[in-house]
Amino acid sequence: MGGAGGEGAVAGGVSVGFAEFVALRSPALQRTAYLIAGEVSAAEDLVHEALTRTYLAWPRLHDPYRAEVYARTALTTTAIAGSRRRGHHPIVPVAEPERVVRPADVDDSTWLWTCLLRLPVGQRAAIVLLHYEDLTEREAAETMGCGIRALRSQVADALTTLRPLVGATLLPQQVNG
């Protein structure tokens, strides 16, 4: 099987190029999956599903970059679709932001993460893709399988939720073009 790896060698039924792709890129995919899904086991399931779909598409993905874009899109859309089926419930129940008090002994990273878990998956994915993966709005929207207007709406809603919790200094002021 040829494809993104640019070679047709097969070892044990697996394209060498695909095996290399998995070895090199799965750590990054797992990090993204965790930030979107919020749990390690869910992230591992998402990456498994994304890589399975990528393997199916491997013969027509002609370069590793396209393969990574494909895998990240599969991962994100699978997470969002799963959340739709569950009714968009955030991992941490949403409370009135003004009633949420940051414990004194919690560091910035833990607190930011706790607050991000209050977001629905779609909003969290928008924040992660734009401000962790550093994608452009267009790239992020394509990765999420939505339009730019819907993406901006997700980001605006996310920032509205997050701003009273974490303050403006940690949050992005504007999204990437």
Add this chain to the structure above:
Amino acid sequence: MTGRLRALLDERVNALSFAPPDLPRIVAEAGLRARRRRLRALTATAAGLAVVAVTVGGAALVGRARHDGAEVATGGGIADPVTWSRGSVIHVGPDRIDVGFTVHGFVRTSSGFAVMDGHRSVWSVTDAGQHRVGEVGDQQRLVADRNGTLVAWIGPDRELVVYDQLTARTRGFPDARGATAGGGVLALDRRTVYWRNSGGVVAVDVDTGAVTAVAGSWLQLYDAKNSMLAFTDGTGDLKVGSSVAGAATLATWSADPHHGDEPVVLSPSGRWTAVAHIHVADSGDDHEIESRLIVYDDRTAETTTLRLPGGPWVAVPSVWLGDATLQVLGLFGNPPFTGDTVDPSLFRCTLPKGSCVRVVRVGRVGASSGIATLPDGDWTSGD
């Protein structure tokens, strides 16, 4: 401050450790999905079938009134009648049952049928009448045992749902560890339902509710009948036995990565396993296909290659009509194979001789004539 946000999130994820992706499992699952796609592409032609001329034992089909709770016809006295549906009508040999809506999938039970409509509703059709008994979720599949009264499916909340046509009772079995993607109902053997859920492949005793682990989610369980399981495990080979650990290898599929061997259908007694061996060359849309329909004797692993009159280019086992009688879908035609050029027929094949007779010849006459389905419980879209 995107940089600060990224640094904090990096701090979070860098403290974690993830299990490395299971590459063999990924490849196995991808291969399975690819084979299913190929087979769906091949058998999709059957979904657009329209009956042009149907002869069953020389008798013309006679239409009957819409099913209204009267006796469910089961084949006009013909032993092991072939069964299919078209539009709103289920054909059982010379009998017709009009359920009043387009049938998108159905299974046969000892009491009648369970049917899916276009709104994902599940209907029970028996002598007791026609009743809506539930709704399928994303899997859109029914399983049943031809010799029992149970029907099972996965509901919208990914719970296992079992309906008993004998008692008219529905029972739900939630996924104990939380519903997960990729789950689904796999097979039904008498009072046991095999289900892939977040815990792997499990067997659910419908009467006691006891759940028994069968194997991890890597197990591809094709069918279960009379306490026999037909599956592929991590080796990729086809195995049949009363347990995963003690099963015997019927076919060494792992040696040929380009084949597609589905469906795999166990006979009611577990004596026979019917397999469509379809070798598809990876040549894009050229459909370079070599197809053989093989039945294995599960006791000896001896094979019988079924010879269908006329030599269809693809033959697919549909359902076992009796203990040694198999319903087969044969597709005739010449490349390119499209819904307009394929000429499908249903055959009845008998073991151990392996002889087959064409029972119903069908052909496409237009989309307005309605979709056709076979009693395998799989969803067929259209119309």
